[in-house]
Amino acid sequence: MPEAVYPAPGMKGPLWRRSLFRKCLTWYRTSRSRKRLRGIEQDQSLSLVSPQQFRQLTDSDLPLVFLCRNDRRLLPSFLKHYRSLGVTRFICVDDRSTDGSAEFLQSQPDLDLWTSSQRYKDARRGKAWREGLFRTYGINRWYLNIDSDEFLIYERCFENPLPVLIRRLEAQSINRLAAPMLDMYPLNDIAAAEFTGEDERMPWQIADCYDRDGYAVVKNDRFVRIRGGVRKRVFGADVDLMKYPLLFWDKDCSLGENIHQPLPYDRNFSPIFGVLLHFKFFSDYQERVQQAIDGGQHFGGAREYVNMMEKISANPDMAFGYSGSAHFSGPDQLVEQGFVAQAFERR
Structure with a gap:
């Protein structure tokens, strides 16, 4: 499938329709991945x-x-x-x-x-x-x-707790919730965006913006790949945003070689009913980027964080906001903008 744009209203339609040939290829990819994972203690x-x-x-x-x-x-x-x-x-x-x-x-x-x-x-x-x-x-x-820096949001989530959402998923034979990360950031001076967790404020009240556009979607035989957002726009980080934060775990499941594409792969193709508000950008983000580099625990020698630090060093006062920045006001806003598919019947 050629590259598509995210968000798209409901994230339904051709993105989720797959031919019998593609379904068989997905089964084959799952089988191959399982063989590679055999022997892992x-x-x-x-x-x-x-x-x-x-x-x-x-x-x-x-x-x-x-x-x-x-x-x-x-x-x-x-x-x-x-x-x-x-x-x-x-x-x-x-x-x-x-x-x-x-x-x-x-x-x-x-x-x-x-x-x-x-x-x-x-x-x-x-x-x-x-x-x-x-x-x-x-x-x-x-x-x-x-x-611990991811906050799941879905349509009317503060009225419909997760057991209600799970029943809706089960009614549609969906056993894995697709939910991309939506990187949040303050619009203006990031140095003033201090979040200590010592009061009742939620993180989206401090880092309250996200990129409204600039995302790309490509469907392969393992999962639906989404890339873009502020990390791509500001730092050039072309990272996978798709995750599956709510899933039915049985004997066939594995996180495989990449948490963004768990096994079996055929469960990774369903409408996007949620997003993960992802919080990395507060006033101390430069310090935390350096800590990630020094820790050496991330993929590819913390390559993403090394690249981020190079951009920070070149422009330590960089601004995150742009003409496409959107202020987060609540879950239904994301449904209206097409980031999240409608999960419940309209009132």
Whole structure:
């Protein structure tokens, strides 16, 4: 399929129609990927920190699995947001945070905190941890699979919690929610966009803008690829934005070689019913970019962050806003603009 433009109203139509030949090719790609992944050892490095005794999930639980590395400022709003959407249990791997994240997480009664003897890079950039937790807590159930700087938004999400959305997905035989990352940023002086997490404000009240245009969509035989946004426009970072943060995990599932295209691939083709508001750009973003470079845990020797730092060094006072910047006002705005497909019947 030739390159298309995102957003497009509803993200439906030809983008999701696939011929029998393409479906067979997707099955073949899945089979090949599974063969390449054979022999990868299952993660044995995780240790439960709190609570002291492992707690099974109940049938009514909606668990959220996430990774954390020095995101203490985001954690109060992160937990508040997902509790409001119906999450009943948080399951976190803390990757040796030094900013008080682990101590804060241990104080949360609905959260299970794990650590690892490995670092993020050695755990297949966290995929081994996530898969290990899915096995530990049980398959054949829905999970949220999120990072601590990602906030899932979908149509009327504050009126329709996640169990309602899951029922809508199941009614359409969809078992994996497609939701691209939407990078958020302050319109004007980023140096003044301080977010500490010490008050009731949500991160989208500080970094409240996103790129309204400039995205490209290409459908291949493994997933729907979306690229663009402020990281592409300002830093030239051509990164994959598509993720699948809500998924039914069974014995056939794997995060594979790339979290942006989990296995089996045939589940990666469905309308986009949500987005992940992604928060990297506050007043301290330059410091955090340097920390990512120094940590050496990211793909390709943190190549994306190295390129970002080169742009920052050349223009430390760069502005993020442009004529296509849009202020975030709520979930329904994203439906109207075509970023998100309508999930519920109109009132």
